[in-house]
Amino acid sequence: MEFLQGVLYYLVKDAPIFAAAAWLTIKLTFAALVIGVVIGLFFALLKISSSRLLTGIANLYITIIRGTPLIVQIFAIYFGLARIYDFGPFWSPAIALAIHNGAYIAEIFRAGIQSIDKGQMEAARSLGMPYPLAMRRIILPQAFKRVVPPLGNQFIIGLKDSSLAAFVTAPELFAISMRRAAATLADLEMYAIAGLYYLAMVVIFSFLVSKLEKRLKVDEA
Amino acid sequence: MIKIKGLQKYFGSLHVLKGIDLEINRSEVVCLIGASGSGKSTLLRCINFLEKAQDGEIWIDGEKVESKTHDLNEIRAEVGMVFQLFNLFPHKTVLGNVIEAPVMVKGVAKDEAKKEGLSLLEKVGLGDKAYSYPNQLSGGQKQRVAIARALAMKPKIMLFDEPTSALDPELVGEVLDVMKQLAREGMTMIVVTHEMGFAKEVAEQVIYMDDGKIVEAGPPEQIFENPGEERTREFLSRVLNPNKSPDQQSKKVKRLSPKKKVSGYRLEEAVN
Numbered sequence: 001m002e003f004l005q006g007v008l009y010y011l012v013k014d015a016p017i018f019a020a021a022a023w024l025t026i027k028l029t030f031a032a033l034v035i036g037v038v039i040g041l042f043f044a045l046l047k048i049s050s051s052r053l054l055t056g057i058a059n060l061y062i063t064i065i066r067g068t069p070l071i072v073q074i075f076a077i078y079f080g081l082a083r084i085y086d087f088g089p090f091w092s093p094a095i096a097l098a099i100h101n102g103a104y105i106a107e108i109f110r111a112g113i114q115s116i117d118k119g120q121m122e123a124a125r126s127l128g129m130p131y132p133l134a135m136r137r138i139i140l141p142q143a144f145k146r147v148v149p150p151l152g153n154q155f156i157i158g159l160k161d162s163s164l165a166a167f168v169t170a171p172e173l174f175a176i177s178m179r180r181a182a183a184t185l186a187d188l189e190m191y192a193i194a195g196l197y198y199l200a201m202v203v204i205f206s207f208l209v210s211k212l213e214k215r216l217k218v219d220e221a
Numbered sequence: 222m223i224k225i226k227g228l229q230k231y232f233g234s235l236h237v238l239k240g241i242d243l244e245i246n247r248s249e250v251v252c253l254i255g256a257s258g259s260g261k262s263t264l265l266r267c268i269n270f271l272e273k274a275q276d277g278e279i280w281i282d283g284e285k286v287e288s289k290t291h292d293l294n295e296i297r298a299e300v301g302m303v304f305q306l307f308n309l310f311p312h313k314t315v316l317g318n319v320i321e322a323p324v325m326v327k328g329v330a331k332d333e334a335k336k337e338g339l340s341l342l343e344k345v346g347l348g349d350k351a352y353s354y355p356n357q358l359s360g361g362q363k364q365r366v367a368i369a370r371a372l373a374m375k376p377k378i379m380l381f382d383e384p385t386s387a388l389d390p391e392l393v394g395e396v397l398d399v400m401k402q403l404a405r406e407g408m409t410m411i412v413v414t415h416e417m418g419f420a421k422e423v424a425e426q427v428i429y430m431d432d433g434k435i436v437e438a439g440p441p442e443q444i445f446e447n448p449g450e451e452r453t454r455e456f457l458s459r460v461l462n463p464n465k466s467p468d469q470q471s472k473k474v475k476r477l478s479p480k481k482k483v484s485g486y487r488l489e490e491a492v493n
Contacts, residue, residue, distance in 0.1 A: 117308070119304060119306055119308035120308060120310065122271055122304070122308065123302075123304060123308035123309075123310070123367075124310075124322075125271065125294075125297060126269055126271060126297055126300075126301075126302040126304075126371075127297065127298065127301075127321070127322035127326065127370070127371070127374055128294045128295065128297045128298025128299075128322060128326045128374060129294070129321075129322060129325065129326055130294050133325055133326070137321065137325060138310055138321075141312050142310075142311065142312050145312075
């Protein structure tokens, strides 16, 4: 009872602080995932290219990024790259998250593109469309529809992973809950509140993705 | 119009085309027949460079086409192709399928492409389906859209890769009718087909292929009525009477079995 009261108390009292932190989490996630999609698409196209060199580059990137922890990548960019260029507490984790998610998104796109029937590319090429045009006009629009569910899943992971930005001083949701916990000694309450915010964001986002999925299905009819 | 000399194609160690020589004149309809695996489709795909032959020459309109010196996209834009499984673009409307290449490849203005697209769809009898999506159409309708889509590029020649093989029997006719109309209008066509009736009626030249080689080529009367090669004759008797031999066999066996005990020898004889 006392715990629930505490949660409710701080939920209301700290609402402006947490809302601002959640907003930063959303911005951080959004920036990371938009860049991540671009990176992912780029490496997916490299990976399916007929050039061994380009495929090799894509494989190297995916192997290294998927094979090392996100927190290591965030620290490498925030502390390591600081000597060359300081991206600051927002863009350092945003870039790290983008590079990290890009590797997973690359695999999602690759699978999506390769799931499109080979006849589609052949038909496009037989009409005289060059490969890049055929990819852009014929293959990718179909592939995008298929990757919405796994991409949505990756976005949810990305949203929660953004909490690691707390360790490079970004004042996002988890960082703020740590600070408030330290200030009030109400650790359980503060982390419960942070959890509630993440949960709410994920539930809303999942709902939007499933709506999008349904709409795309109707379009194809 | 198209001349092929000594075409060789390998898939890995598999030798698919073993030196094909072929000449096709303008406005000629050529039917390629032969068992599956004989290389007919591969030959067709080599002509618009969907497959690259390892050796040999392809001449189009008196010009030798080489993948190094020619923009293959330009060649393909002039060579229409219709596939067995239609390969329509499912995310585009019927009209969208037809105008895609003229607009994006040739840079035709969208309004003009639409007008031409609609008249092409009229021509294949699908004017009323312009704004439907491919998965709302029957197989025969899909294939007719695919033909209209290829025609929209105003090709010099049309390649058909078993255009009716994936269709329900009652839908074959509507596609063949469109193809016959094209032939009458003087389109140069190469058709890989199992429709011997179509070949007899429309083709100027019938080519029988087996094991990656052209066994026999000639006018349909010669190939169908008086084939010079034993292999052609065998193939045709198998294709033209597909049900005859197995039926006879089963009848024979049935008739034999009640009479007396069927010995291994008799059964074997009957089956053969």
